[in-house]
Amino acid sequence: MLSLLVCKKLSSKELSCKELICKTLTSKELTWISAQQSEPLVAIEPLLQALTNAVFLLTLANNKKLIFKRLNLSARDIGDRKREFKVDKLATVAGLTPKAIACCRRYKLQEYFSGKELSCLPINKELINLLALQLKKIHQLPALHAQPQSLSLTLKQLKKRIKSAIDEAHFSVILKRAIVLDQGSAKNVLCHGDLSLHNLLINNRQQVMILDWEYATLACPAYDLASCMCINSLDSLQQESLIAEYHHLHQTNISISLSALRKECSLYLSVFSYLNALWEKCFLVNEISQAEDKTSGA
Structure with missing residues (x-):
C-alpha cells in the first residue's frame, strides 16, 4: 500500500488538523527515545510533510539531530515494521538512506540527514x-x-x-x-x-x-x-x-x-x-x- 499523499501540499485546514494530532511527544515516547540513546533531548520540532505518520526533528544536547516517527498502527502491522527495519539496513549498507537507530511497532528513530x-x-x-x-x-x-x-x-x-x-x-x-x-x-x-x-x-x-x-x-x-x-x-x-x-x-x-x-x-x-x-x-x-x-x- 502506498502513502501516495505524502507529496501533496497540505492546506491550512489539513495543517491545523495535523497540529491537533501530533503537536508534541508523550511521556511514553520520550522514555522510549531516552532508552535508545544517552544524550538529553533539548528541542522537538514537528515536521508536517507526512500524512500517515507523525514525524519530529529532535535536537540533542550535543547538537546532534535525529528523526523520530510516531507510526500509524492502522496502516502497517508489526510484521510490516520488522520487514521495513531489515530493508532499512540493506539500504543503509548501500549508502542510500540514513541509519535507522531503533524501531518498534509504534516508533522509529533514525539519523538525520541535512x-x-x-x-x-x-x-x-x-x-x-x-x-x-x-x-x-x-x-x-x-x-x-x-x-x-x-x-x-x-x-x-x-x-x-x-x-x-x-x-x-x-x-x-x-x-x-x-x-x-x-x-x-x-x-x-x-x-x-x-x-x-x-x-x-x-x-x-x-x-x-x-x-x-x-x-x-x-x-x-x-x-x-x-x-x-x-x-x-x-x-x-x-x-x-x-x-x-x-x-x-x-x-x-x-x-x-x-x-x-x-x-x-x-x-x-x-x-x-x-x-x-x-x-x-x-x-x-x-x-x-x-x-x-x-x-x-x-
Whole structure:
C-alpha cells in the first residue's frame, strides 16, 4: 500500500488538523527515545510533510539531530515494521538512506540527514534522470525481506476502510487488472514503493538520500516506475522520459524491451492512480474528520 499523499501540499485546514494530532511527544515516547540513546533531548520540532505518520526533528544536547516517527498502527502491522527495519539496513549498507537507530511497532528513530527535498526543484530533464538513477540504485539492492506485491489485496483493504460510497463497476475493473498484475508480473526486484520527491534529500555535495522504506515491495521495475510517476504527478512527457532513462541505465542487464516496459508501466499506472484516490478517501478524510471531532468536543 502506498502513502501516495505524502507529496501533496497540505492546506491550512489539513495543517491545523495535523497540529491537533501530533503537536508534541508523550511521556511514553520520550522514555522510549531516552532508552535508545544517552544524550538529553533539548528541542522537538514537528515536521508536517507526512500524512500517515507523525514525524519530529529532535535536537540533542550535543547538537546532534535525529528523526523520530510516531507510526500509524492502522496502516502497517508489526510484521510490516520488522520487514521495513531489515530493508532499512540493506539500504543503509548501500549508502542510500540514513541509519535507522531503533524501531518498534509504534516508533522509529533514525539519523538525520541535512539536505533539501527534491520537491523544491523544478521537474526537468535533470531531475527525471536523477529519479531514474535512484530507482536503478534501489533495484540493485538484494531482493530480500519485503513482501511480494499484492495490489489486489491493498485495493480490498482500502475499500473496507472507506466510509463513503465508491463506483463498484470501476472498482471491479481495477481489481481485475491488479489481480492480473499480481499473478503475472515478476517479483524479483526490491522496489521502494513510495519514491516521492519529498522522500529524496540532496545536500550541498550532491549526495542523495532516500527516505521512508515502509512500503518496500518485491515486484518488477515497472511497479516502482509507475508508482513514482503517480506519486509525483508526472505528465506524459515526463513519464516517457523517466522510462527511457531508466531503460538506458539498465540496457546491459535488462531483459524487457523499451516498448514492453512502457506497456507494463501504463498498466501499473492505471492501478496506482486509482489506489491514490482510495488512499485519499481512506486516510486524509478520516484524519480531518477525527481532528474536527476532537475540536468540537473540546
